[in-house]
């Protein structure tokens with residue numbers, strides 16, 4: 001009998017699946033309650049500005065979902081959609097305007113940006129206290145030194161899922177595959193804060209399967225479809241799959257898969273996030289959480 005391409009998630013034993021979609025819905029409901037309380041106590045409504053440059057289809061969907069969920073939580077949402085050939089100087093000018101706008105507490109520029117725009121320069125132009133993506137070097141430094149950072153949304157979401165599932169993470173060996181500024185490095189910092197022993201693996205890591213087999217927790221954020229196989233895992237490991245890879249199917253359609261080969265990994269892991277429905281929904285929920293945090297801090301809370 002051949003192994004199915006993906007295990008149907010509904011056939012997994014209870015507790016094996018870490019349901020990010022459900023967790024994100026609960027988090028958003030709590031954020032809505034906190035937004036209402038902030039309005040009542042301080043007369044302030046959190047405002048999020050999302051800037052999209054160009055027409056990347058996936059980015060358009062993410063931006064639409066961000067705006068919709070922002071409004072559903074009772075916050076103000078402002079969208080700026082700029083053409084793909086927008087000069088970098090115009091984007092910097094827009095960020096200056098948003099930085100100075102007292103009704104806007106969170107600013108993000110959807111990534112990736114077109115090639116003629118320097119993403120690092122754009123990120124550095126956003127006021128650190130409004131940088132709800134947590135990508136500004138000031139926030140990266142605060143996270144690394146244990147300060148009051150705004151934390152990147154995807155790793156924050158992974159950390160919330162892990163703590164909800166495992167409780168205390170202290171002493172666990174976590175292997176993070178990927179060293180990006182957006183996921184891998186901040187993920188490692190968050191796991192260190194929880195007193196994990198952290199290994200950051202990457203494309204030059206020797207014998208990656210053997211490194212993964214040492215891990216109690218594997219966070220895969222490498223951007224390679226279904227790379228992490230079941231025989232890379234220690235039995236009982238908890239697996240967090242950050243990958244969102246669209247792959248073509250023989251019938252001409254496509255589907256989204258993670259960085260983990262779910263079919264072989266799920267039987268070995270004690271718990272695993274699915275793709276879709278795992279980490280992805282947590283990214284947007286944590287963006288709303290960061291926007292609320294930025295607004296609360298702006299009134300001294």
Ligand SMILES: Nc1nc2c(c(=O)[nH]1)N[C@@H](CN(C=O)c1ccc(C(=O)N[C@@H](CCC(=O)O)C(=O)O)cc1)CN2
Nearest residue numbers: 062108109110111112133153256276277278280281283
């Ligand atoms: N400025 C930013 N740009 C980007 C970020 C980011 O955090 N800040 N992250 C990603 C895109 N992203 C949010 O922006 C994002 C990606 C995926 C999901 C999600 O819910 N995915 C679904 C599956 C979607 C599909 O079928 O295509 C899931 O995993 O269930 C939410 C947000 C890059 N850019």
